[in-house]
Amino acid sequence: MFAMEPLVLGRSFPIAVSKDSCLMLLSAAGVVEGWQTFDSNSTFLGYLPEDAEGWPLETLVGPPQQRQKIIDHESPGPFLVRGKGGTQYYVTAQRLGEGVLMRDVTRVTSEAEADRVKACCSVLDGAHDAVLVVNEAARVVFGSLQAQRMLGFAKGDLLGQPIAGLLPEFAGDFPVNGPVPLRTVRQDGSSFIAETRVTRWEHQAVTFWIVWLRDRSAEVSVRGAERQMERGFRALIGGVEEYAIFTLTPDGRVATWNLGAQRISGYRAAEVIGQHVALLYPSEARLANRPEQALEAAKRDGLFLEEAERLRKDGSRFLANVALTAVRGRRGELRGFTKVTRDVTALRQEAQQGNERSAAAEREQIRRRFVQIAAHEFRNPMAGVKGTLGLVRDRIASGRPIRSPEDLLDMMEREVNRLAELADGILDAFHTEDPSCPFDLVPYDLREAVQAALGPFKAAGTRSFAVDLGKDPAPVNGDVERLAQVFRNLLSNAVKYSSPGSTVGVRLRREQACLRVTVWDHGIGIPAQDLPLVFKDFFRASNLKGRDPGGMGLGLQLCRHIVDRHLGRIWLESVENLGTRVHVSLPRLEV
Amino acid sequence: MGPIYVLDDEPVIRYVISEALHDAGYITRDTACGAEVLRWLQEGKVPAAIVLDLLMPGMSGREFLQRLRENPAWADTPVVLVTGAVYADDTFPPEDSYQALVLKPFDLRELVCAVRNTLDDACFGRGGGRGVREPSGNSKIS
Numbered sequence: 001m002f003a004m005e006p007l008v009l010g011r012s013f014p015i016a017v018s019k020d021s022c023l024m025l026l027s028a029a030g031v032v033e034g035w036q037t038f039d040s041n042s043t044f045l046g047y048l049p050e051d052a053e054g055w056p057l058e059t060l061v062g063p064p065q066q067r068q069k070i071i072d073h074e075s076p077g078p079f080l081v082r083g084k085g086g087t088q089y090y091v092t093a094q095r096l097g098e099g100v101l102m103r104d105v106t107r108v109t110s111e112a113e114a115d116r117v118k119a120c121c122s123v124l125d126g127a128h129d130a131v132l133v134v135n136e137a138a139r140v141v142f143g144s145l146q147a148q149r150m151l152g153f154a155k156g157d158l159l160g161q162p163i164a165g166l167l168p169e170f171a172g173d174f175p176v177n178g179p180v181p182l183r184t185v186r187q188d189g190s191s192f193i194a195e196t197r198v199t200r201w202e203h204q205a206v207t208f209w210i211v212w213l214r215d216r217s218a219e220v221s222v223r224g225a226e227r228q229m230e231r232g233f234r235a236l237i238g239g240v241e242e243y244a245i246f247t248l249t250p251d252g253r254v255a256t257w258n259l260g261a262q263r264i265s266g267y268r269a270a271e272v273i274g275q276h277v278a279l280l281y282p283s284e285a286r287l288a289n290r291p292e293q294a295l296e297a298a299k300r301d302g303l304f305l306e307e308a309e310r311l312r313k314d315g316s317r318f319l320a321n322v323a324l325t326a327v328r329g330r331r332g333e334l335r336g337f338t339k340v341t342r343d344v345t346a347l348r349q350e351a352q353q354g355n356e357r358s359a360a361a362e363r364e365q366i367r368r369r370f371v372q373i374a375a376h377e378f379r380n381p382m383a384g385v386k387g388t389l390g391l392v393r394d395r396i397a398s399g400r401p402i403r404s405p406e407d408l409l410d411m412m413e414r415e416v417n418r419l420a421e422l423a424d425g426i427l428d429a430f431h432t433e434d435p436s437c438p439f440d441l442v443p444y445d446l447r448e449a450v451q452a453a454l455g456p457f458k459a460a461g462t463r464s465f466a467v468d469l470g471k472d473p474a475p476v477n478g479d480v481e482r483l484a485q486v487f488r489n490l491l492s493n494a495v496k497y498s499s500p501g502s503t504v505g506v507r508l509r510r511e512q513a514c515l516r517v518t519v520w521d522h523g524i525g526i527p528a529q530d531l532p533l534v535f536k537d538f539f540r541a542s543n544l545k546g547r548d549p550g551g552m553g554l555g556l557q558l559c560r561h562i563v564d565r566h567l568g569r570i571w572l573e574s575v576e577n578l579g580t581r582v583h584v585s586l587p588r589l590e591v
Numbered sequence: 592m593g594p595i596y597v598l599d600d601e602p603v604i605r606y607v608i609s610e611a612l613h614d615a616g617y618i619t620r621d622t623a624c625g626a627e628v629l630r631w632l633q634e635g636k637v638p639a640a641i642v643l644d645l646l647m648p649g650m651s652g653r654e655f656l657q658r659l660r661e662n663p664a665w666a667d668t669p670v671v672l673v674t675g676a677v678y679a680d681d682t683f684p685p686e687d688s689y690q691a692l693v694l695k696p697f698d699l700r701e702l703v704c705a706v707r708n709t710l711d712d713a714c715f716g717r718g719g720g721r722g723v724r725e726p727s728g729n730s731k732i733s
Contacts, residue, residue, distance in 0.1 A: 372676060375676055376646070376675040376676045377675075379675035379676065379695040379696055380601055380604070382695070383675070383695035384603035384604050384607070385696070386696040387603070387604060387608065387611075387696070387697070387699055390607070391607050391611055391614075394611065394614060394700070395614070400614060411603045414603070415603055496648070
């Protein structure tokens with residue numbers, strides 16, 4: 001207090017006032033004649049001396065009854081008044097000669113009130129919303145932790161802040177009913193939209209206002225986007241014609257229906273919405289509780305897929321490819337189902353026809369290939385026979401001698417035998433493939449079949465043979481001639497695809513309940529990409545490139561048929577340029 | 592006139608072709624192996640013509656023809672192709688790489704005729720002047 005006694009009144013009185021005070025002189029007409037603040041740049045109630053002096057007090061300070069209390073200074077206050085811009089202040093007033101010494105106690109009051117409400121309000125720190133407690137002077141006396149965070153104030157800095165600074169759009173009229181979106185200013189000047197509610201609170205006979213702020217900016221934009229997406233999505237789905245896309249309620253009734261659903265089923269939306277989805281099932285599926293089972297499965301697993309018949313409105317059926325998905329809310333509660341259905345009737349028919357067509361094409365290709373190979377294979381020995389005949393005829397015609405006619409006859413016989421063998425091979429192959437062709441299965445030693453097959457190859461002497469058949473008997477239940485044929489074919493391949501002088505091997509081993517014969521060579525091998533084809537008719541490896549090993553390409557196919565008929569297994573390992581191993585595994589006969 | 596090389600993996604066919612050409616007055620040399628013919632060529636023994644089987648184990652007729660046409664020293668050697676079948680695929684050699692084609696089973700006179708025409712073309716039609724060499728060998732069926 002810098003007030004001095006006795007007071008000298010008049011415009012020239014120099015009296016020092018503190019920063020929070022103001023000495024006011026009023027004329028009898030109520031016009032402010034003096035408004036002395038701490039210095040000429042200091043304001044009181046928002047007014048500089050030059051702003052206030054010469055103006056009726058009633059234009060500067062309100063409301064009237066509070067203003068009058070200051071003028072009458074019946075009590076020291078504090079009084080709640082409105083100053084410049086409607087900002088509220090707590091002031092005390094004291095008569096000082098002709099003047100009134102006023103003091104702004106807003107902050108002091110706020111702090112005192114803050115202390116008073118602190119204990120009660122600390123519970124608000126836990127609130128999800130930002131909470132401000134505002135006194136009658138519209139100053140913040142409490143700011144929750146969330147409010148500090150949301151508004152960017154350090155602890156304690158919120159105290160005494162005029163609410164008008166934080167919520168500029170706030171008219172200052174309490175209470176605010178219901179949430180109102182208001183622009184809220186952070187300490188750094190940035191702003192956001194907060195959903196604002198204001199409630200009245202009486203505490204120890206003092207009125208406070210509690211301001212609840214909820215930052216909805218993020219949520220609002222997400223929801224907006226969701227809503228927009230949903231609208232776009234609905235439009236998109238509604239227009240899809242290829243697929244029936246519809247939703248079901250949790251109990252399986254149709255909730256939405258798109259164009260595709262109408263096109264595929266024949267039902268219009270109005271006819272089907274509210275009906276149970278079982279309407280779309282054929283009667284036997286309905287009787288078997290298929291609709292309920294599908295819903296249950298989707299509920300249990302999230303997704304249910306099936307391809308089954310469905311019913312159109314006209315009673316006709318179609319093959320439907322169905323995906324049924326359970327839709328759940330945030331807390332996992334079942335909200336309903338989405339169902340995507342596709343009419344695949346035509347697609348499946350086409351696929352079936354396509355398969356039939358490609359199988360037919362394959363058969364035709366095999367037939368053509370067979371004719372080509374057969375023609376070629378028959379032509380070589382025929383050329384030999386025809387050539388020899390021509391030679392003999394020409395020699396006779398020209399009177400030239402025929403040297404070693406026996407050799408020529410032998411040659412022709414060999415060629416004719418080759419032709420017969422070829423014919424036999426073809427017939428064999430076709431016979432063996434015929435399941436009705438009888439096999440003469442007798443118990444015997446597999447080593448005999450291998451030895452029988454080896455004989456002619458050993459005699460030819462073009463390869464050396466490494467034969468390891470073991471000492472133990474190798475009993476099988478088999479057709480001796482057919483099994484010998486298998487090993488003949490395998491040995492023939494081994495010789496055909498290896499170089500003269502190289503080694504070809506045969507090995508027999510007992511393996512648990514089986515006997516395995518392996519025929520190996522160090523020949524040209526088979527390219528990896530051809531391995532899956534080796535057991536097909538007329539197979540020729542792609543690395544032959546026009547080198548003709550002869551034969552019909554039926555050998556391995558025939559072997560597989562024979563081995564299959566013996567309940568055995570045949571497989572092949574090969575590395576190009578290193579060689580090939582063919583394994584034949586047959587059930588061992590338990591003696 | 593150099594010898595005529597007969598290249599075929601079938602001994603009988605090799606024999607009857609060689610004999611027929613021999614009867615027609617040509618000198619022949621035969622083998623089942625394309626690599627052997629290439630070796631002869633490298634030794635400078637260039638033939639008057641080659642009768643060539645297309646499908647053979649080891650080096651195929653197509654491969655042999657390709658090697659033959661690569662070397663300028665013997666690229667002009669006329670070739671009579673003998674084959675069991677004509678496939679429209681890449682196992683068959685290009686048309687300009689051989690001078691005549693004879694299908695098996697062939698008439699021997701037809702084959703001899705094809706060889707003779709080819710040699711005539713080589714001598715007269717295509718400028719002739721092919722180096723005439725003494726036969727370096729004459730093999731018959733063993």
